[in-house]
Amino acid sequence: MIPFQPFYNMKIGVVDLSTSSAEVIPLVQERVSRYLGGAAMNSAILEGYQDDALAFGTGPLTGSFAPASPLMIATFTSSIFKRLCHVPLMLRTGPDMKFSGVDFLVVKGTAPEPSVVHVNHGVIRILLAPTILNMPVPEAIMELKKTSPPFQSLIITGPAADRGSSYASISIGTNGSLDKAGLATLMAAKSLKGIMLGGTDGLPFNKDNPAQGKELEKIISGDKNFKRRGFYAVLKNLEGGKDAGKYLKADRKKDMACYHCPSPCMTHVRYSWHDPRNQEMEKSEEGLLLLDHTGCIALAKKVGKNILPILWACLHYGLDPAGVAEMLPEGGAMTECINAIDKIISDGPPRTTDVSEANRLCGGGVPPIGTDDLWEKRVALAMVLGVCPIFLLRFPEITDTALLSFISTREEDLKTLQERLSSAISSL
Numbered sequence: 001m002i003p004f005q006p007f008y009n010m011k012i013g014v015v016d017l018s019t020s021s022a023e024v025i026p027l028v029q030e031r032v033s034r035y036l037g038g039a040a041m042n043s044a045i046l047e048g049y050q051d052d053a054l055a056f057g058t059g060p061l062t063g064s065f066a067p068a069s070p071l072m073i074a075t076f077t078s079s080i081f082k083r084l085c086h087v088p089l090m091l092r093t094g095p096d097m098k099f100s101g102v103d104f105l106v107v108k109g110t111a112p113e114p115s116v117v118h119v120n121h122g123v124i125r126i127l128l129a130p131t132i133l134n135m136p137v138p139e140a141i142m143e144l145k146k147t148s149p150p151f152q153s154l155i156i157t158g159p160a161a162d163r164g165s166s167y168a169s170i171s172i173g174t175n176g177s178l179d180k181a182g183l184a185t186l187m188a189a190k191s192l193k194g195i196m197l198g199g200t201d202g203l204p205f206n207k208d209n210p211a212q213g214k215e216l217e218k219i220i221s222g223d224k225n226f227k228r229r230g231f232y233a234v235l236k237n238l239e240g241g242k243d244a245g246k247y248l249k250a251d252r253k254k255d256m257a258c259y260h261c262p263s264p265c266m267t268h269v270r271y272s273w274h275d276p277r278n279q280e281m282e283k284s285e286e287g288l289l290l291l292d293h294t295g296c297i298a299l300a301k302k303v304g305k306n307i308l309p310i311l312w313a314c315l316h317y318g319l320d321p322a323g324v325a326e327m328l329p330e331g332g333a334m335t336e337c338i339n340a341i342d343k344i345i346s347d348g349p350p351r352t353t354d355v356s357e358a359n360r361l362c363g364g365g366v367p368p369i370g371t372d373d374l375w376e377k378r379v380a381l382a383m384v385l386g387v388c389p390i391f392l393l394r395f396p397e398i399t400d401t402a403l404l405s406f407i408s409t410r411e412e413d414l415k416t417l418q419e420r421l422s423s424a425i426s427s428l
């Protein structure tokens with residue numbers, strides 16, 4: 001039997017918002033060895049629930065010593081793409097879910113009042129949170145920090161989702177996310193404001209895994225992409241990225257990495273701006289984490305040099321920058337853009353968006369790095385095993401076998417794992 005135990009808690013949390021109840025059920029070894037995890041396992045789990053249920057899941061390598069292993073995958077029927085989508089969530093969300101004692105979390109039903117779910121030590125609590133309804137994301141987080149049990153990671157919706165906007169996007173902390181498929185809108189329809197992950201426990205993984213992780217880092221350290229770190233290095237190789245980079249000039253503070261990522265693709269910046277609607281106000285200084293490459297390219301095309309304050313407004317209200325870009329006037333002045341954002345939130349126009357069929361499956365947020373064929377294979381691999389899809393696209397020398405070897409190095413196990421991986425990927 002292939003040993004999945006050290007990679008998972010072997011537990012699924014099931015939340016029923018309509019009754020404010022939760023239970024933890026076993027993750028059956030037979031099932032996990034068939035689907036391995038991530039998006040494939042999420043889909044299999046959701047088959048037993050109604051269409052409006054959503055699943056948050058990890059892969060076997062999420063939180064492990066494999067490089068760039070931050071991945072949590074949210075699976076749900078997208079109201080935008082009219083199909084099942086798998087949205088990748090990075091930073092520390094995946095490890096913190098595992099280290100809170102569950103590997104998968106299913107959310108069904110609708111809460112009678114705005115609620116948040118808190119998970120830690122394998123215990124799930126549903127807490128009422130009516131006070132954070134319509135609060136901008138940073139303020140809602142401050143409020144939750146004051147009133148809720150401690151948490152390491154938080155997935156939260158903002159005022160855009162509260163008002164039913166299909167342009168809403170969930171935020172991981174205050175940083176935004178790659179949700180371009182309506183996860184935030186579905187959460188709001190369920191009166192689910194957020195998921196808080198305590199993340200205070202751990203998992204043993206395999207004893208050889210730290211050395212395997214170091215070996216993989218050594219292999220990729222010779223890749224030209226390894227030293228090209230930060231948001232701008234990835235951005236400039238994408239179509240429209242060089243132009244966007246010119247407008248994103250800001251005080252670059254620090255490149256930021258997700259869990260166990262040796263080559264970050266995100267950058268924290270600071271900038272100053274003046275709100276044209278308030279002439280009496282002094283220039284203010286703001287900071288934000290740049291993590292959404294496709295969102296920034298789309299926004300830069302429309303708003304040019306005003307991109308950072310507009311991006312900040314998107315994060316503040318919990319909006320997808322790429323969706324907002326579709327609605328903004330080209331070359332619009334700052335006031336015009338801010339007014340357009342207010343209108344998106346207040347009028348709730350329906351959204352359609354044009355991305356490739358494969359990217360629809362992954363929620364439309366993974367940047368187009370490499371050829372289409374490579375993109376599909378690498379992203380699917382990432383979404384099953386729990387490794388970052390952007391990282392695997394940047395470092396194609398990391399093979400399927402090298403990743404599966406974290407689970408087992410026995411030849412017969414690897415053969416079985418490879419077969420199961422192919423079948424899990426084709427089930428997506």
Ligand code: SF4
Pocket residue numbers: 068069070090091256257258259261262263264265266388389390391
């Ligand atoms: S490549 Fe970027 S998104 Fe992926 S794990 Fe590294 S820092 Fe995070």
